[in-house]
Amino acid sequence: MQERSALELWPASASSVAVEADYLILAFTVLTLLLTVPVFLAISYFAVRYREGVDADRDTSNQRSFLIEISWMLIPFLLTLIFFVWGARIFVESKNPPPDAMTVEAIGRQWMWKYQHPTGQSEINDLHVPIDQPIHIRLTSQDVIHAFYLPALRIQMGVVPGRTTDLWFKANRTGTYRLYCSEYCGTDHSLMGGNLTIMTQGEYQEWLTHSGAQQSAPAAGRALYESYGCASCHDPGATVKAPRLAGLYGSQVELEGGRKIVADEEYLRARILNPNENRLAAGYKQIMPSFAGVIPADDLARIVDYLKAYHSTEGEARP
Ligand SMILES: [Cu+2]
Numbered sequence: 128m129q130e131r132s133a134l135e136l137w138p139a140s141a142s143s144v145a146v147e148a149d150y151l152i153l154a155f156t157v158l159t160l161l162l163t164v165p166v167f168l169a170i171s172y173f174a175v176r177y178r179e180g181v182d183a184d185r186d187t188s189n190q191r192s193f194l195i196e197i198s199w200m201l202i203p204f205l206l207t208l209i210f211f212v213w214g215a216r217i218f219v220e221s222k223n224p225p226p227d228a229m230t231v232e233a234i235g236r237q238w239m240w241k242y243q244h245p246t247g248q249s250e251i252n253d254l255h256v257p258i259d260q261p262i263h264i265r266l267t268s269q270d271v272i273h274a275f276y277l278p279a280l281r282i283q284m285g286v287v288p289g290r291t292t293d294l295w296f297k298a299n300r301t302g303t304y305r306l307y308c309s310e311y312c313g314t315d316h317s318l319m320g321g322n323l324t325i326m327t328q329g330e331y332q333e334w335l336t337h338s339g340a341q342q343s344a345p346a347a348g349r350a351l352y353e354s355y356g357c358a359s360c361h362d363p364g365a366t367v368k369a370p371r372l373a374g375l376y377g378s379q380v381e382l383e384g385g386r387k388i389v390a391d392e393e394y395l396r397a398r399i400l401n402p403n404e405n406r407l408a409a410g411y412k413q414i415m416p417s418f419a420g421v422i423p424a425d426d427l428a429r430i431v432d433y434l435k436a437y438h439s440t441e442g443e444a445r446p
Contacts, residue, residue, distance in 0.1 A: 141279040141300045141325055147217060148281040155210050162203055221282065224295035228261035235266065235273035235286040235308065238315035239354045248335055249425075251347040252321030254306065256298065257331035263295040273312050277323055279304035286310070298325040315353075348433025351426050355418065369415070370408050376435045383407040395431050 140146050177183050231254070232243040242264075243249045256262045266275055266286045273286040275294070279302075284294040286308075308319035326334060352358055360369040380390050388394060388406075398406060400419040407413055422430065 138278040139300075139302070139304065140281065141298045141302060141304055142281075142296050143299055144217065144221070144296065145279065145281040151210065151213055151217065158206055158210070162206075221294070224263040224293065225261045228263035228295055229257075230263045230265060231256070233264050233266045233275065233286075234269055235275065235312075235319075236269040236354060237271065237313050238308070238319040239350050240275070240306075240308070240319070240321060244335065246335055251350045253324065253346075254321065255324045255326060255331065255334050257328045258298050258301055258325050260328070261295055261297045263293060265291050265293055267291045271312050272310050273308045273319070274310035276307040276309035277304070278307070279323065283309055301325045301327060301330075348429040348436075351422075351430050352433055355422060355426075355430070357430070360415070367414065368411065370411060372434055373437050376437070381409040383409050383411075385409075392431055392435065395434055396427065399427065399430065 137149075140149060177185065229245055231245070233254075234241045239252055240254070241249060241251050242254050264275070264284075266284055267290065268286045268288040270288060272288070274283055275286050276283040277294075277296070280296045280298065282294050282296060284292050286292060302325055304323045304325070306320055306323045308316060310316075312319065357372075359365060360367045361372050363371065375390050376392075376395065378390055379387055380394070381387055398415075399422065401417055402415040403413060403417060418427075
């Protein structure tokens with residue numbers, strides 16, 4: 128599905144902050160080893176040297192050294208303080224997007240991400256951003272708690288309903304990297320992710336004006352179709368008895384009672400928003416919920432576009 132493998136121990140880094148974060152972790156790991164390995168060696172040595180029954184000098188009465196006492200406390204304290212200051216600097220910086228940052232609005236929902244670029248274009252799951260430009264992402268959730276995780280940039284931020292959270296980054300390497308939801312949020316949590324594509328300024332402008340919105344439209348419609356639960360009833364393999372929707376658009380539909388009607392755009396919209404209105408597909412039960420007030424207009428338009436382009440190519444014949 129994706130170009131790079133989903134499981135990477137040390138993912139590629141796409142910003143200078145990511146590289147610095149790696150050094151911080153590496154240096155801290157080395158320091159921790161320097162402090163703990165001698166302790167463990169000493170424990171092992173003393174356990175053998177002073178084990179029961181061995182003739183050893185156990186007299187500790189006047190072996191006190193102020194110098195040793197103070198240095199074993201002070202030196203590790205100062206060493207770890209370096210990491211506190213180093214980490215705090217990265218943290219504070221990560222909380223303050225520069226004023227010239229480009230703001231992308233992001234909404235998390237079970238189980239998809241939706242982004243809106245400052246120029247109005249929006250996309251779903253996959254995110255495209257330009258290189259060498261501070262990108263400020265304002266996050267919110269429409270339902271439960273999610274978390275937005277960009278491993279290549281070493282950043283992660285909680286996404287909470289009823290409030291906005293922020294993150295920002297400045298990428299310095301183009302490429303395609305993974306993004307994830309990293310807070311368990313229900314059945315399809317593991318599918319809630321996409322690709323982060325970092326492009327040159329020129330490519331990004333090109334993407335905005337041409338390819339972007341159109342190219343990702345079917346994928347976006349599909350994501351919404353899954354996200355609103357349509358697929359769980361209408362796709363092959365569903366446990367519910369519901370008609371296949373591939374190839375529905377433009378075909379003639381027989382309704383309960385023998386009435387025939389052509390499935391045009393109007394029909395699709397009406398069926399999604401108000402399925403109860405005397406338009407039951409012949410041979411089916413009324414179990415489809417009404418989506419009026421649930422699906423906002425822009426999402427509905429995308430779903431309808433998706434259904435219009437959804438041909439029965441995969442051998443999904445209409446029953
Ligand atoms: Cu999630």
